[in-house]
Amino acid sequence: MRWLRTGLSVLALFGFGLALGQQLRFIVVTHGQAADPFWSVVKNGVDQAAREMGVRVEYRAPQTFDMVQMARLIDAAVAARPDGLVVSIPDANALGRSIQAAVRAGIPVISINSGADVFKRLGVMVHVGQEEYL
Template identity: 40%
Template sequence: MKSVFNKLMLTAAVIAAPMMANAEGHGDDLTYVLVSHAPDSDSWWNTVKNGIALAGDQMGVTVEYRNPPTGDLADMARIIEQAAAANPDGIITTLSDYDVLKGPVMAAVDQGIDVIIMNTGTPEQAVEVGALMYVGQPEYDAGLAAGQRAKRDGVGSFLCVNHYISSPSSTERCQGFADGLGVDLGNQMIDAGQDPSEIKNRVLAYLSANPETDAILTLGPTSADPTLLALNENGLAGDIYFGTFDLGEEIIKGIKAGTIEWGIDQQPFLQAYLPVVVLANYDRYGVLPGNNINSGPGFVTAEGLTKVEKFAGEYR
């Protein structure tokens, strides 16, 4: 796996080198800003940071990462406004709450800044705000696919552990899962918060009050890791159907151990890496892909784990 990855990176670097050499006078000093909705505590976004760092090096551009420290979306909107005020060559941003973020994004576009929507939001919303394109995983569609898969596996009821309930895109994952099962979401989604101890305790409390629950869905390592601890504590690890969004070190261990059925890989590395490459080529040569890029969903199971295990939490 490592040799294949290194060959891919070497190929990208070889391609990038002549491009930069030929780009003299066509955007030598390009600066892009990636704005995410993630709080500082969410380690999943380290993969995104790795993506923009590598793309920046290969393309010969500067890429800055900014985020609201607590995940507050109003704060994120202000960060987008501040980024636009600095007049970068492009902004790459999540669209986790369309109503809150569309204003500053559209203002940046009106200012003449190229914008790419990544990670959250939808291709349709990217068009509405005037972005060049969308690179990511439509959240509702991913949840729906997960629910349909779980239904085929015999699941009828579930608990969705939502650690970022203020973000509509997180709720879309839970709603999609419920629709895939063909059941009402109702009270099957809990506001878990982001403190690991609180998440574990709230999962334990829900399962104690609802012992008939067939399955658990978590929305990333922030909620998956404490949920694993909860299941080890109440003895349900390996006995209750458990699926999660995203990958991470503990999630990979859970898949290997048979505690987690699958992880939905939306490939955050590509969500960050590709927009930088696209913007650099667009600024230098005026070329732009004709379609949006769906980076997921892809289901990682124990059978295919060897292909992604080494780079989970780093590039996957």
């Protein structure tokens, strides 16, 4: 999960103003549940990167593929004011408003897995993942 460590490193650069000893906190919101075979690898990578970097990371996902619930999870993450937010963007129309709210709140946002075609438009710093075109 080298890409995740890279992404968290980018976000960690924004934490330079933290008080000495204060731990950075990131929230990851994806459309995939941690029990899913693909997303369990992502979740394990998130956990490993957090341990290696000495940061706190919370992984959140809706119970099912539910964009309304995912938008709510992003909104809750914004309200929690993390040092950074990592999101997948399977549906920019459904999630765009919530992601843009994070950007407006000054929370650094990166996207993973899906969203290569829309991340710039939403104000996301960087996308880590594949293009979704054949």
